[in-house]
Amino acid sequence: METGAEALDVVPFYTRDQGPFSQVFGLPPAEGGMLVPKGRLDGRLVLDIANSDSGEWRSSREILELDGETLRLTLALRYGLANRMEIGMDIPYVSHDGGVFDGFIDEFHDITGLPGPKTKEKNRMVYSYIRDGVTEVDIRESTSGVGDLLLSFGYQLAGEETRAPRAIAVRAGLKLPTGDAGTLRGSGSTDFSLRLAASDAATLSGRDITLYGEAGALWMGKGEVLEEQQRSFAGFGTVGLGWSPLSWLALKVQVETHSAFYRDSVTDVLASTVFQVVVGGTFALPWETTLDVGISENFITETSPDVNFHFALRKRFGGASSCP
8 A cells, every 4th residue: 555645536336227218218327416616517427228128027017028228428628616515517418239248247146146147149139018908119120319418517515625534425417308219328317416425534544434315306307208107206316435545546435325206117127226336446647647447236126127238437627626
């Protein structure tokens, strides 16, 4: 461990449930309790590659089949509008296709002993849902395009100064239906989220550990994806910690959860609470830039993608102070 070096600041992995039927809604990625200082701009380029292979679910009323990869590339911007105030925008590009990671994920599950279905046919693309004989969703070819735009606002409740040891913020998000619901690049609804986010670098500062978490609610407008089964409300939360043993490295583990977005289904994919864990780290790069690398697994098999690969390049513009 480097001595005398300032520990790298810890912020949450900027990720969420990337399941094909979940990522259409306005569930916000996790963020910390510290906002961007006045007059400064944070830019993130975030890549999530989620592999889903839940096999085929059949009941007297439903047939659900998921086998494919969802790629989500997001440009996320946050600007310090005033003291204690932050505004932001997320512009996503969403792609669904057969992917290339099926074989790798099978080997990963074999090596780690983690649960997961064996891929029957490599790199196949099918997102299909039939209910009462009516085909609600049937995507069998690659599709890509702009997703739903997310606007955000943050207000600092505690921890004004940059690098405050403890910080609390209230964050709100408004998701607009700019993506195509027919190809699962959006929900066709306007969604609103409200959450309380906190960061604590003081309690375990002697061990260079930062704690963080958030809890909130998501209100979903009437959408076009399984509209008769869509719920109008969901709760969500995140807890995590990061350890900064070196000035250029922080190791992180993060647990995320949200309640079901749909009702009246016997499938875990649609009607169960999701728990997933993300592990990885943050690497400091020159010019106030950091790189997050993480991998997430579902706690409860089939409720979310088998594996999600997460990469986030973050850069701060303006001023000369350190990244929070």
